[in-house]
Amino acid sequence: MEKKRYERPTLRKMNTGLMNKFGTKTENQPVTHIESVSVKGLMQKFGSPLFVLSERQIRRNFRNANRIFTTRYPKVQFAWSYKTNYLDAVCRIYHQEGSWAEVVSGFEYEKALKNGVPGNQIIFNGPDKSDEQLLIAARNNSLIHIDHYDELYTLIRLSEEHQLKPQVAIRVNMDTGIYPKWDRFGFNFENGQAWNALTRILNSNHLELVGLHCHIGTFMLSPSAYATAARNLCELAWSIKERFGKMVNYIDLGGGFPSTNTLKGAYLPGTDTVPSLDQFADAITDVILGYGFRPDELPTLILESGRALVDDAGYLLGTVLATKRLSDGRRATVLDFGINSLFTSFWYDHKVSPAQEPGQQTEETVLYGPLCMNIDVVRESIVMPLLEKGNQVVVHQVGAYNMTQWMQFITLRPAIVMIDEKNTTHVIRQSETMEYIDSLENVPTHLT
Amino acid sequence: MRIRKNIAVSDEGFLFNPTTGDSFSTNGTGALILHLLKQDKSVAEITETLCENFDADRILVERDLEEFTSLLKEYSLLD
Numbered sequence: 158m159e160k161k162r163y164e165r166p167t168l169r170k171m172n173t174g175l176m177n178k179f180g181t182k183t184e185n186q187p188v189t190h191i192e193s194v195s196v197k198g199l200m201q202k203f204g205s206p207l208f209v210l211s212e213r214q215i216r217r218n219f220r221n222a223n224r225i226f227t228t229r230y231p232k233v234q235f236a237w238s239y240k241t242n243y244l245d246a247v248c249r250i251y252h253q254e255g256s257w258a259e260v261v262s263g264f265e266y267e268k269a270l271k272n273g274v275p276g277n278q279i280i281f282n283g284p285d286k287s288d289e290q291l292l293i294a295a296r297n298n299s300l301i302h303i304d305h306y307d308e309l310y311t312l313i314r315l316s317e318e319h320q321l322k323p324q325v326a327i328r329v330n331m332d333t334g335i336y337p338k339w340d341r342f343g344f345n346f347e348n349g350q351a352w353n354a355l356t357r358i359l360n361s362n363h364l365e366l367v368g369l370h371c372h373i374g375t376f377m378l379s380p381s382a383y384a385t386a387a388r389n390l391c392e393l394a395w396s397i398k399e400r401f402g403k404m405v406n407y408i409d410l411g412g413g414f415p416s417t418n419t420l421k422g423a424y425l426p427g428t429d430t431v432p433s434l435d436q437f438a439d440a441i442t443d444v445i446l447g448y449g450f451r452p453d454e455l456p457t458l459i460l461e462s463g464r465a466l467v468d469d470a471g472y473l474l475g476t477v478l479a480t481k482r483l484s485d486g487r488r489a490t491v492l493d494f495g496i497n498s499l500f501t502s503f504w505y506d507h508k509v510s511p512a513q514e515p516g517q518q519t520e521e522t523v524l525y526g527p528l529c530m531n532i533d534v535v536r537e538s539i540v541m542p543l544l545e546k547g548n549q550v551v552v553h554q555v556g557a558y559n560m561t562q563w564m565q566f567i568t569l570r571p572a573i574v575m576i577d578e579k580n581t582t583h584v585i586r587q588s589e590t591m592e593y594i595d596s597l598e599n600v601p602t603h604l605t
Numbered sequence: 606m607r608i609r610k611n612i613a614v615s616d617e618g619f620l621f622n623p624t625t626g627d628s629f630s631t632n633g634t635g636a637l638i639l640h641l642l643k644q645d646k647s648v649a650e651i652t653e654t655l656c657e658n659f660d661a662d663r664i665l666v667e668r669d670l671e672e673f674t675s676l677l678k679e680y681s682l683l684d
């Protein structure tokens with residue numbers, strides 16, 4: 158007689174605790190393939206854990222967003238937010254699709270140049286630009302977005318000294334009804350600081366004002382906040398036109414559109430609560446088109462969307478190391494990746510699917526990472542099929558911020574592969590090795 | 606080790622503890638273990654039965670059984 162498949166015995170108390178908030182059906186559908194490439198095969202070949210990116214999904218996201226905005230507004234330009242995911246392979250896909258680059262450091266700036274982005278298609282944001290970097294950006298005709306007065310005066314001085322006339326914009330912060338206000342970046346709109354900075358620029362012979370920028374926050378759930386932001390920038394553009402007879406080339410509304418991830422503490426999954434990109438596009442373009450600019454002077458609308466364009470193109474595959482029961486009776490599952498690789502588990506209740514056909518039974522479990530740290534929790538509570546050591550899991554929507562904010566902590570960072578549009582797999586970043594880590598260290602001779 | 610006499614176990618794996626009013630659900634493996642416990646089988650005998658019936662590693666079965674019985678104890682389902 159053939160033996161039956163073994164399933165660990167479970168015992169669940171029925172009448173206590175919160176009902177599981179979300180249906181578990183979709184979470185428990187096994188994900189055995191990504192873009193028709195076997196999950197099991199991927200881990201066999203490239204190890205576990207493993208980040209996987211879908212080139213097809215990246216392009217699909219970009220084209221979709223581009224279509225949504227260009228069908229509503231005549232001049233739209235996306236600029237890829239490097240910090241969201243600056244793997245060269247990823248950046249190059251966006252550049253191929255027509256994206257400029259949006260960078261916030263000398264390091265990112267250099268990466269954009271190396272990825273073949275023309276200088277005048279690089280937007281240089283952020284509060285940290287050295288004199289040297291400012292000069293390089295100015296000479297390359299990049300779009301320098303000034304963050305504070307110190308930078309403004311530094312740039313005026315450098316431009317005078319070196320006989321340059323860099324193209325600049327200012328970053329504007331404002332109250333869009335969103336809490337917390339991101340007022341630490343840029344010049345404030347309401348108290349007149351932004352206008353003062355603009356006046357200073359327009360009165361300088363050494364700076365060329367080309368645009369206005371803001372980035373009101375990230376994972377924004379309110380299209381009306383963008384309408385406010387667009388209106389405020391239009392108001393500044395209008396005032397500049399009136400007082401100085403000059404129309405800015407562009408209005409840059411930054412990034413911040415949400416992905417469909419589920420924020421921690423949210424009652425409903427992101428797929429049910431997040432406004433669509435169409436709603437954001439309507440809010441923004443209605444304001445700009447309705448503001449009163451002549452058709453020939455309409456500013457280009459620049460968007461620096463990050464997470465909305467890449468989150469769902471990334472997956473993290475991993476393996477169950479152990480299962481145990483905690484002292485309070487809860488089930489715990491220990492995975493071979495934790496917050497070191499999956500930084501966004503601080504923000505999101507990531508969807509995690511089994512990678513193999515599950516049994517009938519499900520149970521609530523904590524998902525822990527492998528680090529010897531109490532904070533290493535991937536999910537505080539999730540209903541999963543019964544998992545055993547060696548089972549594999551797929552974490553969804555990890556394309557944004559993880560592959561840049563991950564930590565080399567306790568273990569080495571895993572490899573990243575990309576599945577191209579023909580379903581061929583490419584290693585786009587190797588897993589780290591001891592040699593790589595060692596190459597940066599020096600031991601003083603008295604310790605050798 | 607014995608399941609308390611007044612605890613009802615249905616074939617589908619539902620348990621009801623009339624003393625506390627708590628009810629529980631278990632899966633096939635759990636129901637089989639409860640059934641064997643009701644028949645006064647020892648842990649060793651139950652392990653044997655499970656290994657005979659299922660395609661499972663003995664060490665794993667022993668560990669799971671220990672966990673399962675400690676849960677039963679915690680929920681006051683054992684004598």
Ligand SMILES: Cc1ncc(COP(=O)(O)O)c(C=O)c1O
Pocket residue numbers: 238241259282372374375376411412413414461462463464465557
């Ligand atoms: C200036 C700027 N632009 C764009 C982005 C991308 O934001 P998101 O990923 O929310 O679209 C950020 C992220 O913080 C940013 O600081």
